[in-house]
Structure formats: structure tokens, C-alpha cells
Amino acid sequence: MDILKAFWRGFAGDSHSRRIRDEGRAKASRRAADPGEPVIKEPPMEIIGECLSADEFVRYVERLDFPDPLPTRIFLHHTWKPTPETWQGLSTILGMKAYYERQLWRDSQGRLHEGWTAGPHLFVAPDGIWLFSDLRYDGVGVYGHNYRSRHLEMVGDYDLVRPSGSILENSIVALGILHERLGLDIRRLNFHRDFSNKSCPGWAVTKEWIIPLVEEWIAAYRQGQHQDQTLLRQSLQRMIGDLLLPTNPQAALAKAGVGRGLLGAISHEVPMEIDDRGYIVQFFAEALLVPVHQWDKVQSLKEFEQRPARAVSRSGLDLSAPPVDPYPFEGDVR
Numbered sequence: 644m645d646i647l648k649a650f651w652r653g654f655a656g657d658s659h660s661r662r663i664r665d666e667g668r669a670k671a672s673r674r675a676a677d678p679g680e681p682v683i684k685e686p687p688m689e690i691i692g693e694c695l696s697a698d699e700f701v702r703y704v705e706r707l708d709f710p711d712p713l714p715t716r717i718f719l720h721h722t723w724k725p726t727p728e729t730w731q732g733l734s735t736i737l738g739m740k741a742y743y744e745r746q747l748w749r750d751s752q753g754r755l756h757e758g759w760t761a762g763p764h765l766f767v768a769p770d771g772i773w774l775f776s777d778l779r780y781d782g783v784g785v786y787g788h789n790y791r792s793r794h795l796e797m798v799g800d801y802d803l804v805r806p807s808g809s810i811l812e813n814s815i816v817a818l819g820i821l822h823e824r825l826g827l828d829i830r831r832l833n834f835h836r837d838f839s840n841k842s843c844p845g846w847a848v849t850k851e852w853i854i855p856l857v858e859e860w861i862a863a864y865r866q867g868q869h870q871d872q873t874l875l876r877q878s879l880q881r882m883i884g885d886l887l888l889p890t891n892p893q894a895a896l897a898k899a900g901v902g903r904g905l906l907g908a909i910s911h912e913v914p915m916e917i918d919d920r921g922y923i924v925q926f927f928a929e930a931l932l933v934p935v936h937q938w939d940k941v942q943s944l945k946e947f948e949q950r951p952a953r954a955v956s957r958s959g960l961d962l963s964a965p966p967v968d969p970y971p972f973e974g975d976v977r
């Protein structure tokens with residue numbers, strides 16, 4: 644998006660719900676201010692204004708509690724201006740905020756307002772990933788398409804050259820973790836130009852190029868998550884190691900135990916006859932977990948492993964524990 648020229652077109656309201664509701668109708672009321680016309684001054688735009696590294700951003704999104712209604716799509720943009728060359732970190736961020744707060748717009752009743760309350764969510768800049776409007780809520784980025792949307796701006800003009808270096812790498816990470824965390828399909832990534840006659844995110848940026856790069860990141864991220872989960876499972880299996888019995892991985896019950904996420908068998912297969920029919924019975928151990936002081940949040944180990952990414956730290960499970968109950972456990976359980 645061309646921040647300084649056309650940004651206001653995406654805006655039409657002074658609260659999230661009203662803005663979104665009004666947005667579809669605001670086009671007809673885009674007339675200039677009349678001399679002496681009263682202007683409703685909006686409160687200052689709230690931004691987060693923090694710059695995160697890619698790793699910090701992943702952890703941030705993993706832990707972010709997105710309220711309903713959840714976003715259904717992510718838009719990719721380029722700023723056009725500012726460029727990486729003119730980017731000056733926080734002062735550029737504050738400059739954009741001040742710019743947005745001076746913009747005039749009309750609501751659906753034709754009343755004139757000054758100042759937006761939301762903008763894009765992220766600016767991927769040379770110094771990192773800047774948090775702008777709160778990712779938990781709708782922002783503004785594409786005229787008429789801001790409801791349940793999130794907007795990522797790559798700083799720079801990518802009409803002729805593709806983004807590269809840290810701006811590309813961090814954009815891939817940000818797109819990857821957002822899609823993964825929100826359960827969205829990266830193959831349905833949205834470009835601003837899908838809904839406007841602008842080039843945004845730059846003609847040099849194509850879906851055929853960027854989507855496979857993000858898919859690759861997501862695959863590696865999932866692999867990392869899987870390893871984290873396996874670590875916990877391995878650790879728990881070690882804790883009750885002398886209770887668990889080896890099983891034939893091809894046996895129906897052993898396979899079912901793995902499929903159901905059970906920790907392991909604690910008995911051999913026992914043939915039984917029930918109602919004149921032969922059965923094989925085997926006992927398995929299952930681990931249940933509950934967060935301390937959240938006693939209604941009991942989960943099986945499998946459920947715990949399948950919880951949303953936000954609950955699992957990218958840097959590995961936190962295996963620390965209060966001193967009275969050291970964990971990970973090393974030694975005999977009994």
C-alpha cells in the first residue's frame with residue numbers, strides 16, 4: 644500500500660465494529676471538507692510500537708489470545724514509501740501514526756472525522772518486525788476488505804525488484820506463524836491488488852514465488868513443534884519407564900495405543916473370552932496433564948500435544964518446575 648497517498652481509502656469508522664460496518668458505504672461519502680464544517684476529532688491511534696526479531700515475533704504470536712471473530716485472511720502489502728533507505732525505526736512509525744491521525748474521513752452519515760483509530764498490523768522493516776495496530780483486532784489495509792483481516796506491510800517498493808534479505812526472511816516468518824497460529828491456508832494468502840487496481844505488494848512479488856517460501860517455513864516450524872512434543876513424551880515415558888512393557892509395533896492394540904496417544908503398554912496381551920467370543924486385552928498407561936490452579940483444564944498427553952501452537956513455546960517446552968517438585972524427572976519414580 645502506498646501509505647502516504649492512498650491509505651485513507653481503506654478507512655471508514657471510529658470503532659472496530661462501526662468502522663467495518665461503515666466501510667462498505669463510505670465510498671459514496673468521500674467528499675472533501677467544506678469550509679467551517681465541524682470535524683469530529685478521533686482519539687489518538689493506539690499502536691503497540693515495538694520492534695521484534697523473527698524469533699520474538701513467533702513467540703509473541705504463539706502466545707497471543709485472538710478473540711472471536713477470528714481473522715479469516717492475511718493481506719500482504721508493500722509500503723512503496725517509506726523504503727528501507729528512508730526507514731528510521733520508531734520515528735518513522737510515529738510519523739505514520741501522526742499522519743493517520745490527521746486524516747479526514749466521513750462516516751456513513753456523512754459526518755466528517757479526523758484521525759483513524761487503526762492501521763496495518765505489521766511493518767516488516769530493516770530493523771525487524773514492527774507491531775503497529777493490535778494483531779488481535781481488525782485493522783485497516785484494503786478498502787472494503789478489513790473485516791476479519793490482518794495486514795502485513797513489507798517496507799519498500801517491490802514493483803521492480805523482489806524483497807530480499809531480512810525483510811523477505813522476516814515477512815516469510817510473520818506470514819508463516821500467522822497462518823499457522825490462526826489455522827489459515829497459506830495457499831489462500833491475499834494480496835492487496837486482488838481487491839484494487841494497485842500493484843501492492845509490488846508487481847515483482849507473485850503468489851507463485853512467495854507462497855512456496857512460506858510453505859517451506861511452515862513445514863520446518865511444524866517439524867520443530869513435533870520434536871518439542873516428542874521430548875515431553877519421551878520425558879514422561881522415562882518417568883514411568885520400568886512400568887512400560889515393550890510391544891510389537893505391528894500388533895493391533897499397540898498400534899491403537901500409539902494412535903490414541905497413550906504412553907505405552909503396562910501389561911502383555913491377555914487372551915479373554917467375552918460372550919463366547921475371543922478377545923485380546925491389554926492395559927495401557929495414559930498421562931493426564933493439568934496446569935496448576937487451572938484444575939478444570941485437564942488434558943490427555945495427546946490433547947496437550949495437539950493444542951494450538953500458541954501454547955507450545957517455539958524454543959522448546961519449558962521443563963522447569965518449582966523447586967519442591969523438580970522436573971524433568973531424573974531417577975526412580977517409586
Ligand SMILES: [Zn+2]
Pocket residue numbers: 644645719720721784835843844
Ligand atoms: Zn497495500
